[in-house]
Amino acid sequence: MSTSTPRSIAIIGSGATGYTAAKVLRAEGFTGSITMVGSEQAAPYRRPTVSKELLTGTKSIDQVQLGNPIDGVDVRSGVTAVGVTDSAVLLDDGDPVQYDALLLATGSRARQLDLPGHVFTLRGVADVEPLHADILRTGSLLVIGGGLIGCEAAAAARSLGAEVTVLEAASAPLNRIAPTAVSQMYRDLHADNGIELHTDVAVTSLETLSDGTLRATAQDGRSWSAGTVLVSVGSVPNVELGVDMGLEVGSGILVDAEMRTSTPNVYAAGDVAEVPNRILGGTYRSEHWNGAVDQATRAARSMLGIPPGDLDVPWGWSTQHGINLQFAGWTGPDDEYVLARGSVADRRFTACALRDGRLVGAIGVGYPKDIRQIRLLIASGDRVDRSLLGEDWLDQPHAVVR
Ligand SMILES: Cc1cc2nc3c(=O)[nH]c(=O)nc-3n(C[C@H](O)[C@H](O)[C@H](O)COP(=O)(O)OP(=O)(O)OC[C@H]3O[C@@H](n4cnc5c(N)ncnc54)[C@H](O)[C@@H]3O)c2cc1C
Structure with a gap:
């Protein structure tokens, strides 16, 4: 000290x-x-x-x-x-x-939307009990926002037996962290579990019907109703x-x-x-x-005046319908993704994100060690030999060239 x-x-x-x-x-x-x-x-x-x-x-x-x-x-x-x-x-x-x-x-x-009617948001433990009780009371949940928390809440509500619909403004769910193929995997995963997921939906109004049901209407005129509405559109x-x-x-x-x-x-x-x-x-x-x-x-x-050392390469996870997704680094919409192991369709894979030939991130299911390894590679700043990326690449340290 x-x-x-x-x-x-x-x-x-x-x-x-x-x-x-x-x-x-x-x-x-x-x-x-x-x-x-x-x-x-x-x-x-x-x-x-x-x-x-x-x-x-x-x-x-x-x-x-x-x-x-x-x-x-x-x-x-x-x-x-x-x-x-x-x-x-x-x-x-x-x-x-x-x-x-x-x-x-x-x-x-939680970021709020300027919509009339009683809607829920989900950030802390105090939000849980009222939302849980309302889902059980109404038996149906409409989630506005198909990001990580919205999709997790949808999966949780489905496991409680509710009818669940997710409305996402972008063209794919989880689009901030997932490439197209992985977003598609999540569309399929939610569909397999009985969740309706609609994309390109910009909700512009919400009204409370005479029976207490809430109806959300999108800019293009489409509408969806449910007893409970959760707004999950990011954080501030x-x-x-x-x-x-x-x-x-x-x-x-x-x-x-x-x-x-x-x-x-x-x-x-x-x-x-x-x-x-x-x-x-x-x-x-x-x-x-x-x-x-x-x-x-x-x-x-x-x-305390102790040298703090370098920050880790960031990573996060999400669990939906029993599938644990991990993602790392700083990925963006224009990154090129290369499958390094497994198969997205099998819901067991590791994919690397490259930007201008540089490893900048990863996403995967079922191979947490790969994500750890990729974070170390990103932290090292080493360049990756693009042509060697492929199955079992992560077991081959020579794929990294200096
Ligand atoms: C529903 C949900 C699910 C998540 N799931 C995952 C996941 O699966 N994987 C993952 O990697 N990350 C997940 N995250 C993100 C992760 O939980 C957060 O990144 C992490 O909790 C941030 O911690 P923090 O302490 O910085 O902020 P917070 O957890 O937001 O804590 C900040 C605290 O400060 C308090 N506070 C704010 N202002 C004041 C004030 N003026 N005075 C006193 N207290 C104040 C707040 O009430 C709060 O208790 C999730 C987040 C949410 C909301």
């Missing part, structure tokens, strides 16, 4: 980022005070279970806690930070928290405190490679942070679990 180690650290947000940072601070030997405030009533928990085990009811909140309470960390649940001065965090319960160093770990919230980072503090903010709170914001004793990490991409240049915002944990670890070390 450096000589300028802070004596008191405040963490705003008690999700994966806040919790991990507190844990790493203690693991690295920090003995000063740590206060973590979080708006949610629940103790830190595994948010990915919200659209999976918690929504299906196969796990309870007690079974998805992030871990044991951390030694000597003052956790204030159900408390919101409403302002930050140079030395204190102002809380809605009136009791400010003094700090020498501050971590903004405020994550993101909670940057407001950072903006009020005058920090540099882009698509998230901008940080350097050590997770420092534009104010030296203020750090940001996780969904709310916009971090440098040391491999491809530019910046990005991770919206996945691994990014939260990895960035929190680096932020905690930086706060």
Whole structure:
């Protein structure tokens, strides 16, 4: 630890980022005070279970806690930070928290659509019970948004026996992370499980019919009805405190490679942070679990003056109808995908994403080791011999040329 180690650290947000940072601070030997405030009533928990085990009811909140309470960390649940001065965090319960160093770990919230009528969104554990109960009450769910969370919620609702329809504005589901062939695999997977999925649907209005059913109508006049409507159209980072503090903010709170914001004793990490991409240049915002944990670890070390090391190549996963998809890197719509192992039709494969001949990402089902290996290759910055990509390529290290 450096000589300028802070004596008191405040963490705003008690999700994966806040919790991990507190844990790493203690693991690295920090003995000063740590206060973590979080708006949610629940103790830190595994948010990915919200659209999976918690929504299906196969796990309870007690079974998805992030871990044991951390030694000597003052956790204030159900408390919101409403302002930050140079030395204190102002809380809605009136009791400010003094700090020498501050971590903004405020994550993101569900994006809303300006539609009338009672619709649900899904971000935290407090959203689960009302949505679960309504799905069971009405027996039908319309999901607006065919991204990862919308598709997972659709699968969960189907497992509860509901009639489920998904409406996606783009031409394919999961289109932010999946190439066409994988999107098609997901269309088939949902169809096999009795879910109706429609693409190129821009919902423009929602009305409540006399029997309480909701009817969504698209720009082209098509309409769909259901008893319950979930809007799942992405997330918005909670940057407001950072903006009020005058920090540099882009698509998230901008940080350097050590997770420092534009104010030296203020750090940001996780969904709310916009971090440098040391491999491809530019910046990005991770919206996945691994990014939260990895960035929190680096932020905690930086706060203590310990060199934080390089950020991992990001990766995420999604579980739908028992299929576990993994994806990594920084993929884009124009990337070329090369199948490296297995078959997409068999729902067991690894595909690599190339941009200008450079390995930039991967996606796959059933071969998690491949994804790990590809992340290492991306991190190394090595170029890939395109002609060698193919079955079992990942078992052949000579496919990488320097
Ligand atoms: C439904 C769902 C399913 C997901 N599934 C997956 C998955 O399968 N795989 C995967 O890789 N990723 C998944 N993710 C993404 C992953 O969960 C997030 O990337 C991760 O939780 C981000 O952690 P975070 O701590 O940065 O932010 P968050 O988890 O958003 O936590 C931020 C916390 O800060 C609190 N907060 C915000 N503002 C304030 C304030 N002013 N004062 C006090 N507290 C505040 C919030 O209430 C929240 O509790 C999923 C996300 C969701 C919503």
